[in-house]
Amino acid sequence: MRHNNKFNSLGRTASHRQAMLSNMANSLIQHKRIFTTLAKAKALKVYVEPIITKAKNTESVHARRVVFQKLQNRDSVVELFGPIAEKVGDRPGGYCRILKTGRRQGDDAMMCLIELVDFNENRVKEDKASKGSKTRRTRRSKKAADAPKAAEPVVEETPAESAE
Secondary structure, eight states: OOOTTOOOOTOHHHHHHHHHHHHHHHHHHSSEEEEHHHHHHHHHHHHHHHHHHHOOOTOHHHHHHHHHHHHHHHHHHHEEEEEEEIHTTTTOOOEEEEEEEEEEETTEEEEEEEEEEEGGGHHHHHHHHHHHTTTOOOOOOOHHHHHHOSSOOOOOOOOOOOOO
């Protein structure tokens, strides 16, 4: 029974799964995007986002050691604590994006692209452009909003006459 097992074992032993996730995290950090199956991408997202959060604390030697313990690759740690930590410094979370790309021909597995959010230059430009054009939606139609309100009576103020 799978009581209280909240991670996907991906059909592998614990050591194989940890090695695979470590390798995939290294590839994601170095290349900024990788192409993989949806199940692996979801497991990788859960694995790599706490690592990126730890990397935001750039002065801490302990954080570097904890991240190195997970990744086992000096180049990835340097990249993570350098340019990646600078770009995601103000982001409160959600560092990875999963984009589904369809099914694989051989075994019909759902494939996807997992990427670091701040490193897709095309998407960053689109997001900045769309932020300026946001408007608030209302249920009223434009005609009802533009028409003058006839229900309210117009009250003219008259100056108060002085008492004799």
